[in-house]
Amino acid sequence: MLENVQFVNPQFFWLFLLFPILIVWYIFKRKKQTATLKISTIKGFKAHTSFLTQLKPVLFVLRMLALAALITAMARPQTQDVSTKTKTTRGIDIVIAMDLSSSMLARDLKPNRLSALKTVAAQFIEERPNDRIGLVVYAGESYTKTPVTSDKAIVLNSLEDIKNGQIEDGTAIGMGLATAVNRLKDSKAKSKVIILLTDGVNNTGFIEPQTAAELAVQYGIKVYTIGLGSNGMALTPVAYNPDGSFRYGMRKVEIDEDLLKSIASKTGGKYFRATDNKKLEEIYEEINKLEKTDIQEFKYYNYDEEFRPLAILAGILLLLEFLLRNTVFKSFV
Numbered sequence: 001m002l003e004n005v006q007f008v009n010p011q012f013f014w015l016f017l018l019f020p021i022l023i024v025w026y027i028f029k030r031k032k033q034t035a036t037l038k039i040s041t042i043k044g045f046k047a048h049t050s051f052l053t054q055l056k057p058v059l060f061v062l063r064m065l066a067l068a069a070l071i072t073a074m075a076r077p078q079t080q081d082v083s084t085k086t087k088t089t090r091g092i093d094i095v096i097a098m099d100l101s102s103s104m105l106a107r108d109l110k111p112n113r114l115s116a117l118k119t120v121a122a123q124f125i126e127e128r129p130n131d132r133i134g135l136v137v138y139a140g141e142s143y144t145k146t147p148v149t150s151d152k153a154i155v156l157n158s159l160e161d162i163k164n165g166q167i168e169d170g171t172a173i174g175m176g177l178a179t180a181v182n183r184l185k186d187s188k189a190k191s192k193v194i195i196l197l198t199d200g201v202n203n204t205g206f207i208e209p210q211t212a213a214e215l216a217v218q219y220g221i222k223v224y225t226i227g228l229g230s231n232g233m234a235l236t237p238v239a240y241n242p243d244g245s246f247r248y249g250m251r252k253v254e255i256d257e258d259l260l261k262s263i264a265s266k267t268g269g270k271y272f273r274a275t276d277n278k279k280l281e282e283i284y285e286e287i288n289k290l291e292k293t294d295i296q297e298f299k300y301y302n303y304d305e306e307f308r309p310l311a312i313l314a315g316i317l318l319l320l321e322f323l324l325r326n327t328v329f330k331s332f333v
Helices: 010-033 057-074 113-126 152-161 173-184 209-218 257-267 277-290 307-326
Strands: 005-007 077-090 092-099 132-138 142-149 191-198 221-228 233-240 246-252 271-274 294-305
Touching (some): 057 307, 092 142, 092 173, 113 277, 132 152, 142 152, 173 221, 191 257, 209 257, 221 277
Parallel strands (some): 092 132
Antiparallel strands (some): 005 077, 077 294, 132 142
């Protein structure tokens, strides 16, 4: 409780240095007020003692406690209640466009490209509580998994639900980018961003990637592109087994980096290459730093004055001391 108390006038605590002087003065005065009488014998006197004489110092103690309470009250103790309110002054709308082609099951990232991406993307989403985020998935075609929303639970649940095979296979980069642009074109946010990720080359779809990039420029949307895959060969699905599962084989990793660089450059974004899990994490961390949301924090301070109870206590102690001095201890003062 005391850790929340602060004193406006702490200089009054220096008055406590007077206490040792007052105690010494009281002891000296008490000795001077004690009379002594020397006689040869007390046999002719009836012995009579009173415990009140032993309690007389209580009057001094009460007065000292009252003075201590009064000094503390003059130091003006306060308790402080702080409430904080944050206001987002520069909101960002972000759409993550994820390649869902069968090559995303390649195992050059652990356990595979798609699982590694979902893990890192989930962390990215959790670290941006003040932005609206949406999800677009694409392969041979594209669709919106989640429109831009501030409800991170919905986005994270949708991300967890993404699996290979949900749409026709292929790599329609232009379709994926165009769908993401469509989700952001009417956004009123001051900053609109697409994170476009692919591990291949555009090989299908009726919208060219460059056309989709021009649409992004027209609507003031910045695109960060990520090429996902190691350099060289990777263990990748190459055919289907009789039971419907994938058969894996070594294949050369082919990413149209020139296209991804062109899209990023044209829209004011940046191109990244993720060759392993660690690099993918670093890329999302860098994007997180590049796209900062401006937040204003307002703090409201409410002060409660706590000197009144101390002043009342000092008054009560002085009144008690006065009453005792003029009633119970009157014959001994």
